[in-house]
Amino acid sequence: MTSEETATALVQGAGKIIQGKKTFLELLTAGLLARGHVLIEDNPGLGKTTVAKTFARLISSEEGTLVFKRIQFTPDLLPYDITGVDIFDPESHSFRFVPGPVLANIVLADEINRTTPKVQSALLEVMAEGQVTIGSATHHPPEPFFVIATENPIESEGTFPLPAAQLDRFMLRLSLGYPERAAELAILEENPGESGLNQLEPAVTLSDFIKAQEAAGNVFCHRALKEAIIDIVRDTRGHPGFILGASPRGSLHFLQAVRALALVRGRQFVIDEDLAVLAGPVLAHRVKPRDPRVRGDSGIREICLARLAGIKTRL
Numbered sequence: 001m002t003s004e005e006t007a008t009a010l011v012q013g014a015g016k017i018i019q020g021k022k023t024f025l026e027l028l029t030a031g032l033l034a035r036g037h038v039l040i041e042d043n044p045g046l047g048k049t050t051v052a053k054t055f056a057r058l059i060s061s062e063e064g065t066l067v068f069k070r071i072q073f074t075p076d077l078l079p080y081d082i083t084g085v086d087i088f089d090p091e092s093h094s095f096r097f098v099p100g101p102v103l104a105n106i107v108l109a110d111e112i113n114r115t116t117p118k119v120q121s122a123l124l125e126v127m128a129e130g131q132v133t134i135g136s137a138t139h140h141p142p143e144p145f146f147v148i149a150t151e152n153p154i155e156s157e158g159t160f161p162l163p164a165a166q167l168d169r170f171m172l173r174l175s176l177g178y179p180e181r182a183a184e185l186a187i188l189e190e191n192p193g194e195s196g197l198n199q200l201e202p203a204v205t206l207s208d209f210i211k212a213q214e215a216a217g218n219v220f221c222h223r224a225l226k227e228a229i230i231d232i233v234r235d236t237r238g239h240p241g242f243i244l245g246a247s248p249r250g251s252l253h254f255l256q257a258v259r260a261l262a263l264v265r266g267r268q269f270v271i272d273e274d275l276a277v278l279a280g281p282v283l284a285h286r287v288k289p290r291d292p293r294v295r296g297d298s299g300i301r302e303i304c305l306a307r308l309a310g311i312k313t314r315l
Helices: 003-015 022-033 048-058 079-083 117-129 181-190 192-199 206-217 223-238 248-264 272-286 297-308
Strands: 037-041 059-061 068-072 084-089 094-099 106-110 132-134 137-139 146-151 170-174 242-244
Touching: 003 022, 003 048, 003 206, 003 248, 022 037, 022 048, 022 170, 022 206, 022 248, 022 272, 048 059, 048 068, 048 106, 048 146, 048 192, 059 206, 079 084, 079 117, 079 132, 084 132, 094 137, 117 132, 117 146, 170 248, 170 272, 206 248, 223 248, 223 272, 223 297, 248 272, 272 297
Parallel strands: 037 146, 037 170, 068 106, 106 146
Antiparallel strands: 084 094, 132 137
């Protein structure tokens, strides 16, 4: 199976469960192939949890499908509840490490903004460093490793907003949105989140998935498009509507994401449309609008279109 076929198989396989959301699935697949973590921000009941379960089932390993763990974040959660803890074994008279749910292939951090900053910091270490530290010992999650986090944008009571440092670790922020009428009718008739998910067969092997990750990193990106990425990110730092612009990590994530999206869409090269599609999902959560009632997406789109206006003439 070629890398392009692997990407297509993931999108099509997920489309059997998450119906009518091809663009969303392409972007999510691109994020996973680019080795990025993804934040899904949307209203309740749209299938955010089902998305994570679906991708875990689509990739098969020697032991079966990838290890999927779901963490329901609540205000009383403690760091060791997610990282694991050393417990005393009376038989051996020694401590034994019991791994937490974060040491899995795909971790669903459900309603991530409902837990305290202390727990968010524990999650930040494994997202940023690929490890958790318990006492003097370091433990690593299996490969591949992804965090798919969700948050509800319409409720603020009992929540702890994610700090900029943690938001910056997410490669993409995506939104599912409500399904179209035909897709919602299909959901009523087939209930794919229940019956369909139980019957879903793996679409790709772990080795093919890892090869696709490597191929995504090698997709060609013209220097003019790399310069456009840098200019778009730098423009966010001086935009009058933002009091905080995107970091250099945003530039790196932007390049990794557009390369992976090109592969998902069957190309070995990046085009300007890839930048236009991904500018908002990659950068909007990294900027801080001057008006707290305004999201960063519109300002990012304005910057991106201005920079891409004459890009075709430079390629």
